[in-house]
Amino acid sequence: MSENKKKALEVRDLNVFFKISTGTVRAVENVDFDLYEGESLGLVGESGCGKTTTALSTMGMLPDNGYIDNGSIKYDNKELANNSEAEWQLYRWNDIAMVFQGAMNALNPVKKISFQIAEAISLHYPKAKDDEIKKRIIELFKLVGLDSSRIDDYPHEFSGGMRQRVMIAMALACNPRILIADEPTTALDVMIQAQIIDLINELRKKISMSMIIITHDLSIISETCDRIAVMYAGNIVELGTVRDVIKNSKHPYTQKLIGAFPNIYGEKKRIESIPGTPPNLLDPPSGCRFHLRCSEAKQICKTEVPKSVDFGNGHYVACHLYGGVTNE
Numbered sequence: 001m002s003e004n005k006k007k008a009l010e011v012r013d014l015n016v017f018f019k020i021s022t023g024t025v026r027a028v029e030n031v032d033f034d035l036y037e038g039e040s041l042g043l044v045g046e047s048g049c050g051k052t053t054t055a056l057s058t059m060g061m062l063p064d065n066g067y068i069d070n071g072s073i074k075y076d077n078k079e080l081a082n083n084s085e086a087e088w089q090l091y092r093w094n095d096i097a098m099v100f101q102g103a104m105n106a107l108n109p110v111k112k113i114s115f116q117i118a119e120a121i122s123l124h125y126p127k128a129k130d131d132e133i134k135k136r137i138i139e140l141f142k143l144v145g146l147d148s149s150r151i152d153d154y155p156h157e158f159s160g161g162m163r164q165r166v167m168i169a170m171a172l173a174c175n176p177r178i179l180i181a182d183e184p185t186t187a188l189d190v191m192i193q194a195q196i197i198d199l200i201n202e203l204r205k206k207i208s209m210s211m212i213i214i215t216h217d218l219s220i221i222s223e224t225c226d227r228i229a230v231m232y233a234g235n236i237v238e239l240g241t242v243r244d245v246i247k248n249s250k251h252p253y254t255q256k257l258i259g260a261f262p263n264i265y266g267e268k269k270r271i272e273s274i275p276g277t278p279p280n281l282l283d284p285p286s287g288c289r290f291h292l293r294c295s296e297a298k299q300i301c302k303t304e305v306p307k308s309v310d311f312g313n314g315h316y317v318a319c320h321l322y323g324g325v326t327n328e
């Protein structure tokens with residue numbers, strides 16, 4: 001993606017930590033990425049590597065014990081990282097919206113779907129009239145491929161896939177410029193997963209918005225995204241176009257991740273097939289956080305944080321195999 005393309009979001013040197021009784025969890029550290037207008041960026045990595053935390057920090061929705069320790073989050077060149085809650089409210093859902101992991105199971109079972117979407121709409125448009133809201137709900141149902149005659153059904157009358165479409169409709173209620181989808185197909189069976197992937201791709205064509213797709217599943221990324229950021233233990237270790245990162249991956253972690261999906265269009269193996277487990281982020285390893293599991297680790301990997309090296313065309317890799325250390 002060209003550097004001249006307009007950025008919807010610019011994240012630099014982002015550190016997000018959590019205070020817990022036994023210390024500080026360094027969940028996201030030194031994270032840099034851009035999200036361009038109209039593109040879809042995949043955030044991929046094993047469970048606990050900081051994908052959701054990165055997303056929540058761009059929404060100002062960190063849990064109470066979480067905080068941005070350092071860094072910049074710019075939307076339309078406006079700095080958001082130091083926003084007060086009142087400032088976040090102006091921007092959250094209107095400009096950037098999120099479909100949360102497992103949210104389709106969080107619909108209120110005793111309220112009609114139309115009521116729940118109407119609540120989301122009137123929160124942002126308190127002056128909207130009932131008929132305008134109904135019109136918008138019908139529009140949203142059509143947009144996400146739901147039968148608009150069913151807006152007054154209850155959640156239990158909808159399948160899992162349909163409820164996920166409702167969650168996407170709710171996130172789109174205020175026409176956001178950025179949509180973040182956290183594990184949008186988890187907990188759905190394979191056929192329905194494929195339908196949700198098709199929906200995401202249709203929405204990309206119909207609405208000119210940018211997307212961040214969070215998943216541990218590389219095959220979903222390859223079907224829905226333009227670029228991939230690979231996260232490991234709170235850091236982005238490789239970033240580039242889907243083609244560069246999947247066909248020409250440089251970081252040993254990315255290579256192992258891809259090795260766990262021998263044919264990303266075929267049968268999947270589990271990511272757990274990578275030997276060892278990710279480190280405890282209460283006390284992450286020094287140097288490269290992957291060095292304890294890396295078959296190519298050298299002495300420098302134990303002590304120095306690798307700097308991101310640019311391979312051209314926006315393909316960045318943070319690994320000592322390719323030189324460069326940070327000053328931090």
Ligand SMILES: Nc1ncnc2c1ncn2[C@@H]1O[C@H](COP(=O)(O)OP(=O)(O)OP(=O)(O)O)[C@@H](O)[C@H]1O
Nearest residue numbers: 018025027046047048049050051052053054063281
């Ligand atoms: N509220 C919290 N308090 C303490 N630690 C937290 C909190 N939320 C997340 N963490 C920790 O922050 C790290 C990053 O978690 P995060 O949920 O962002 O990872 P993830 O890549 O999205 O994982 P998953 O795929 O399982 O959702 C993990 O070590 C997690 O245990």
